[in-house]
Amino acid sequence: MSTPHINGLFPHRHLLAIEGLTSQEITLLLDVAEGYVEQNRQADKKKSLLRGRTIINLFFEASTRTRTSFELAGKRLGGDVINMTVATSSVKKGETLIDTAMTLNAMHPDVLIVRHQDSGAVKLLSEKVNCAVINAGDGTHAHPTQALLDALTIRRRKGRLAGLIVAICGDILHSRVARSNIELLTTMGAEVRLVAPKTLIPSAVERMGAKVFHSMKEGIADCDIVMMLRLQTERMQGGFFPSVREYFHFFGLDYEKLAAAKPDALIMHPGPMNRGVEIDSLVADDYGRSVIREQVEMGVAVRMACLDLLTRNLANSELKNL
Amino acid sequence: MATRWKHTENLVAYVNARLLDPATGLNAKGALLTEGEAIADFGPKLFADGVPADVPVIDCKGMCLAPGLVDMRVQVREPGEEHKGTLASSGRAATSGGVTSMVCLPNTHPVIDDMSVLEFIARRARLLGLAKVYCYGAITKGLAGKELAEMGLLAESGAVGFTDGEKSVTDAQVMRRALLYSSTFPMLLIQHAEEPNLAGSGVMNAGETATRMGLGGIPREAEIIMIERDIRLVEMTGGRLHFAHVSTGESVAVIARAKERGLAITCDTAPPYFALNEMEVGDYRTFAKLSPPLRSEDDRKAIVEGLKSGVIDVIASDHAPQDEDSKRLPFSQAAFGGIGLETLLAVTLGLVHNGDMKLLDALRLITSAPADVLGLPAGRLKKGAAADLVIFDPDRVWKVEAATLLSKSKNSPFDERPVQGRVLRTVVDGRTVFELDS
Numbered sequence: 029m030s031t032p033h034i035n036g037l038f039p040h041r042h043l044l045a046i047e048g049l050t051s052q053e054i055t056l057l058l059d060v061a062e063g064y065v066e067q068n069r070q071a072d073k074k075k076s077l078l079r080g081r082t083i084i085n086l087f088f089e090a091s092t093r094t095r096t097s098f099e100l101a102g103k104r105l106g107g108d109v110i111n112m113t114v115a116t117s118s119v120k121k122g123e124t125l126i127d128t129a130m131t132l133n134a135m136h137p138d139v140l141i142v143r144h145q146d147s148g149a150v151k152l153l154s155e156k157v158n159c160a161v162i163n164a165g166d167g168t169h170a171h172p173t174q175a176l177l178d179a180l181t182i183r184r185r186k187g188r189l190a191g192l193i194v195a196i197c198g199d200i201l202h203s204r205v206a207r208s209n210i211e212l213l214t215t216m217g218a219e220v221r222l223v224a225p226k227t228l229i230p231s232a233v234e235r236m237g238a239k240v241f242h243s244m245k246e247g248i249a250d251c252d253i254v255m256m257l258r259l260q261t262e263r264m265q266g267g268f269f270p271s272v273r274e275y276f277h278f279f280g281l282d283y284e285k286l287a288a289a290k291p292d293a294l295i296m297h298p299g300p301m302n303r304g305v306e307i308d309s310l311v312a313d314d315y316g317r318s319v320i321r322e323q324v325e326m327g328v329a330v331r332m333a334c335l336d337l338l339t340r341n342l343a344n345s346e347l348k349n350l
Numbered sequence: 351m352a353t354r355w356k357h358t359e360n361l362v363a364y365v366n367a368r369l370l371d372p373a374t375g376l377n378a379k380g381a382l383l384t385e386g387e388a389i390a391d392f393g394p395k396l397f398a399d400g401v402p403a404d405v406p407v408i409d410c411k412g413m414c415l416a417p418g419l420v421d422m423r424v425q426v427r428e429p430g431e432e433h434k435g436t437l438a439s440s441g442r443a444a445t446s447g448g449v450t451s452m453v454c455l456p457n458t459h460p461v462i463d464d465m466s467v468l469e470f471i472a473r474r475a476r477l478l479g480l481a482k483v484y485c486y487g488a489i490t491k492g493l494a495g496k497e498l499a500e501m502g503l504l505a506e507s508g509a510v511g512f513t514d515g516e517k518s519v520t521d522a523q524v525m526r527r528a529l530l531y532s533s534t535f536p537m538l539l540i541q542h543a544e545e546p547n548l549a550g551s552g553v554m555n556a557g558e559t560a561t562r563m564g565l566g567g568i569p570r571e572a573e574i575i576m577i578e579r580d581i582r583l584v585e586m587t588g589g590r591l592h593f594a595h596v597s598t599g600e601s602v603a604v605i606a607r608a609k610e611r612g613l614a615i616t617c618d619t620a621p622p623y624f625a626l627n628e629m630e631v632g633d634y635r636t637f638a639k640l641s642p643p644l645r646s647e648d649d650r651k652a653i654v655e656g657l658k659s660g661v662i663d664v665i666a667s668d669h670a671p672q673d674e675d676s677k678r679l680p681f682s683q684a685a686f687g688g689i690g691l692e693t694l695l696a697v698t699l700g701l702v703h704n705g706d707m708k709l710l711d712a713l714r715l716i717t718s719a720p721a722d723v724l725g726l727p728a729g730r731l732k733k734g735a736a737a738d739l740v741i742f743d744p745d746r747v748w749k750v751e752a753a754t755l756l757s758k759s760k761n762s763p764f765d766e767r768p769v770q771g772r773v774l775r776t777v778v779d780g781r782t783v784f785e786l787d788s
Contacts, residue, residue, distance in 0.1 A: 047562075124679065125679065125680060146682045146683060148680055148681045152634060152680055166564070167564050168565075169564030169565075170564065207561075230561040230567075231560070231567055236562060
């Protein structure tokens with residue numbers, strides 16, 4: 029996938045959010061990722077595209093699947109990947125985010141992959157380093173690679189994104205996945221619906237181009253994709269709904285509610301799932317309709333595409349110091 | 351003429367000035383004479399025949415000569431947080447901004463809930479001889495919102511009003527008693543109106559921008575509800591209450607109705623709330639993280655209207671120094687607040703340059719109006735009054751640049767913005783304490 033003619037078509041130094049990407053750039057990322065899907069299914073998965081490049085996974089927030097996905101993506105492209113997590117870092121000793129950025133920058137990494145619990149923190153860090161930065165999730169702001177892998181999963185199954193009806197259901201308020209998906213799907217011409225109790229809908233979210241519903245049956249009626257979100261209880265300060273039982277009764281996805289969607293509607297979830305809270309186990313494991321495992325597979329391919337395109341923009345020698 | 355003053359060694363003549371006195375409506379070419387620490391005379395005809403030979407002359411070159419500014423909301427950070435600001439650094443920032451009297455909040459360490467702290471600040475400020483420093487006392491001990499501080503004794507020591515600073519008095523019973531008790535003397539209470547549970551962990555104005563950025567929102571209602579509650583309490587108790595830095599259009603409407611009912615209520619706003627809106631927070635700019643938060647463009651316009659209609663009585667700088675370590679953080683972790691002493695005049699004059707207000711009306715909001723709310727002997731050109739003066743060029747354009755600001759902390763929400771109106775000289779008690787390019 030190192031075709032030289034795509035150089036210059038993705039003129040970004042960092043990938044911090046979907047906002048700011050054109051539909052052409054998103055399509056390019058997905059096209060490049062398609063190639064990596066095939067490569068990842070071969071016995072020999074390894075490329076040498078990133079040979080000599082250093083990639084640091086810098087996770088200030090616990091994560092297993094996203095970190096592993098990025099780690100595999102980097103290694104399969106031949107890069108050297110180092111994982112840094114908050115528990116073993118000096119952040120716990122009082123070092124500020126900017127000090128950490130400066131310290132890592134001095135070690136000449138080529139790509140920093142950063143997850144942080146505060147919205148905007150990855151952008152702040154990107155302003156202080158010479159390398160490319162990929163946002164692996166910042167607070168409740170953005171998670172661009174998740175939106176891209178969701179888009180790739182949908183496109184492979186449905187053949188397109190434009191014109192589809194996508195219902196994003198659950199904890200929209202605390203979800204960076206929802207925000208990035210709204211940005212991406214509306215940019216690509218899909219119709220986005222949000223379904224949640226009013227306490228989990230952020231204010232003025234309809235201004236982002238989505239329609240808001242408070243009933244699952246109305247919200248997912250005739251939709252092509254039902255995207256469930258994880259209830260982020262760790263971000264919830266105060267009661268947003270009375271009980272899990274009541275939440276599942278009204279907003280959990282089961283076959284009864286799913287009947288309102290198109291017969292071939294796909295079920296998605298960014299994981300990790302709270303079975304019996306936002307999604308019934310039977311629905312989650314329905315191989316005919318649930319593409320939750322496929323999303324995980326697409327994640328590695330999409331992250332390889334991001335690393336591929338961003339590193340093409342890196343100079344081969346030392347960038348000028350900031 | 352020369353025989354009118356026996357001892358010319360104490361005199362200074364300010365000639366060729368455009369005299370501005372918002373309290374009396376004076377707006378005329380003329381001159382002003384100071385004798386020692388006081389204003390001896392002023393007017394269009396003064397020195398019409400020339401200045402006596404032995405009197406030192408300051409040529410104002412046609413620029414504006416007005417009473418020094420009175421800033422009723424300043425955090426100096428001394429004692430306790432001298433790394434962010436000191437009485438000396440705030441004093442220099444104030445005088446370079448034309449401010450000759452400022453009132454500081456009690457949220458120092460220790461808190462100004464005890465006479466000794468108040469006297470410490472007063473003594474330090476007197477020795478510095480820069481802008482005059484007045485203090486608010488705390489309404490509650492330790493700003494904890496529970497027990498009343500010794501308001502009567504603090505008032506005797508010179509506290510000009512009472513407030514819990516950046517914190518609301520949230521317990522309605524405590525606020526009721528504070529209003530009742532203070533009306534015994536009577537004294538002025540000042541409230542930062544924000545319902546803390548509704549504000550929650552919010553860090554900017556609730557709405558589309560906060561949603562897009564994934565930042566917790568503070569709804570406008572957090573401010574409005576507290577103002578509405580306090581108005582009821584004022585009605586119940588007969589106290590005198592001033593709302594600090596109102597930021598929403600609905601706050602202005604609610605206060606207007608209370609004033610119509612004859613309640614003893616006044617309010618101020620700060621330059622960010624009529625000159626900026628929530629879009630400043632874009633790109634997670636922590637210098638635009640203020641409390642209350644910058645609001646929508648509709649609110650900003652409503653604040654301008656509130657200033658024009660007179661519902662908003664005063665403009666205060668809301669000077670809140672924060673050092674780099676408090677601001678160079680992810681947005682939600684960064685401290686609230688922006689500095690404002692050095693931009694108070696220029697941003698207020700923006701109202702004049704935009705055609706919203708006349709020069710004297712805008713100037714009144716930062717001179718005699720705050721002095722009247724607090725009962726301070728300041729903010730006027732008056733024979734025998736302290737010679738606290740500012741000479742400024744209302745039209746000169748300059749750029750706010752962190753590196754050139756005198757405040758110890760550089761967290762100006764107006765950083766990098768061009769503004770119009772420059773202080774050329776500031777005089778406190780007849781002494782020049784600031785001169786541009788000197």
